[in-house]
Amino acid sequence: MAGVGRHSLRGLIARRIAITVGLLWIISLLVFAATQVLPGDTASAILGKTATPESLAQLRAQLGLDRPVTEQYLDWLGGVVSGDLGRSLAAGLPVGELIGDRVGATLVLAAVTLVLLVPIALALGVLSGMRRDGKLDQLVSWLTLAGVAVPEFVTGTLLALLLATWLGWLPAVSLIPPGESPLAHPQFMVLPVLTLLVAGLASTVRLVRVGVAEAAESGYTEMARLSGISERRVVRRWVLPNALAAGVQVIALTAQWLVGGIVIVEMVFQYPGVGQTLVQSVQSQDIPVVQAVALIIAAIYVLLNLLADVALVLLVPKLRTRR
């Protein structure tokens, strides 16, 4: 049984990293291609209705849009690799400078959501999974089903209506003063986090619940119970470790889902994050910003995947031997 050693573990991780780099390159191609097929181009977006053929040609030349596409792509890729994300066409500032704060604000929102979501999801998932079809399980099932069915922008709007407009407990819009950390203004984070939690919990609780229920009803726990081992010990020794493996995947999935869900929630509450920037830049066809944000979001997604894979391999020995 070769292959369980340190060497192959390192090899496996190296292989995963190589795949990740390859993926990121493919993503960069896709992002670039996607921005090329957007209706209109940056020049016509800037000039809008006032465009004349002459002014369009002039602006395209200034922006370098008249060069071959491959040349534009290679230029851009070269910049990205060396840490230069280009210049915003609308603001005329380096993209990095423009979105730095916003990436931070988005990460804070994602982190706060995750920190709250993971323990709640695990607790609810284990409790309802252990007593399948019990009262708690049925309640959780219904609630999570509803949560999965309702999109974030509806949840967010309803929560804002209830907690901000009607009850007046919270601000409806997250108007965080420029340059300040969202953590310094917790009142502005409640509604966005709550909205993400409602949507996030729905899917994660269901995943954990299924994992726990499967473990709780599997042959080996059955066998353990029949051997007279106490339920408490069965749960601790066999059910929870298996649920934990599911948990890692759940965290990774949730984190990845958050990256997308945040864009919508940021728009609903005008939270000054990178998702809002993405939407605005698409509208103003500020292509360098769109490319940078899309690439950052994709990179986070892929990296989370990598981390989850590695963690899973470390947690579940069986995976290390599989070829």
Added chain:
Amino acid sequence: MTDQPRPTTDPAPGLTRRRVLQGSLSAGGLILLPGVLAACGGGGGAVKSGATGSPASTATPSRGGRLRVGHVGGGTAETLDPNSGIVGIDVARARQLYELLFDFDAKGVPQPRLAVSLEPGARPDRWTLTLRDAAFHGGEPLTADDVLYTWRRIRGKALQSANAIAAIDLKRTRKASATQIDVVLSRPIGDLASLLAHRASFIIPADFDDFAKPNGTGPFTLVSFKSGERSLMRRNADYWGEAPYVDELEQISIPDTTARYNALQGGQVDAIEAIEFAQARQIGDAGNGPVKLVRTPNASALPTYMRLDDDVFADQRVRTAMRLAVDREQSVQAALLGYGSIGNDLFGKGYPSYADELPQRAYDPEQARSLLKAAGQEGLTVKLYTSRAVPGMQEAATAYKQQAQAAGITIDLQSVPAADYYSERYYLKVAFGQDQWSGSFESTTLDGLLPDSGFNITAWDDGVWQRRFVEAQSIVDADERNTVYQELQQPLYDDGGLIVWGYVDFLDAASSKVGGIVPSPLFNLGYYEFRSWWLG
């Protein structure tokens, strides 16, 4: 602060046509109005139409407080350069920090602001401009040099107002004294004041270039600014005119319409621009709740245009038939939920130069049918290009399609993605399409009906008419000039290519404790004249 090259072809002196900044549209060389942002779902309703403007202002004016305004915003494209702002919020900020020589009042008539007087010479190609005794925030007095520098900068860099002041001969225009300029024009213009009131021709101090630290003569001074997020201003203690009521002004970019509305409802801001038709209906016209509707009638025209050089539309009888085939009242209800009024196939409704006397054209499918028969076009089928680029546009097209059936006309709708509608692929290329225009007869004529107009959507090329218009421009007396302008609208009414079925209102909202808002057809929120607002 972008000095991003932004070549503009804006040919529009004076009031100009503007485009609504709606979701998928983006910045253009023209300043974009927040306008009416509505996601309306058709279906008429019993909404009072034609109710005018401002809800009663609250009690008596009072001083102090911080006025917080939620704008549509322009993301990272927002700029503090007063001569090159694109989006509504740029105009809204520039108007607090800087001032124009003349400024349009709520009726669209230019009134002196930094100018004290503007007197014509023997012929109206020479004028004497006298400046007010005012000072910049830095303490420097306003002089003729500042005005000349501003004009040169705008023209040299082809900024927003370059075409508005294109007739000024900068080589021969001279400073007469510290506060007086002898203006020389390349051709006689009777209404120079309107051109000097162009919305982005704010006067900056001579040799000024640090736009991050604004130095204007305006009623507010800047405290802080972050593009795409917010700015804070303080009352200018040394302002030459009537000082603002409020101590501070905070302008916040809230692009999402629902979020902007929620911020007002939740008391996070005191006023917001550009609400949806449905939100306006929710607030109601009565305005006795905590939030009131600020409604500006006749804000912009929604025309359907026919190109006169098209095979089918070249026939005047066909054009008239198409104009008779639209049920204007129903379209205003269906497409604008009643937040508008019917049009009479002419631009500039509500302005002093508008030809009010012409009979209102009404829905008459029978007459349309017989005109088409006479033209040999019975059972006409035409293709109408439409889009969601402007709220209500697509709904109006759908309503028109149904209305025209009664005249035996088949209208095939060709829907174009909003982001593509004004692209070079479609705009100014199609024979039958829709658009949105604002401004008076004279400003829209400069934009769309002259040989050098950039937006001749109807392909109008009546040389005699065009010469008469240019002659009329040189008339100094406003009443006399407007009379000729009105006469010039008769041929457009009879033979033109526009079907102006309706005008849409600007719809804004404010907390009921805000007073002093006077709606203006120029921009949302009473052309952002915040110095006259107060918090009750």
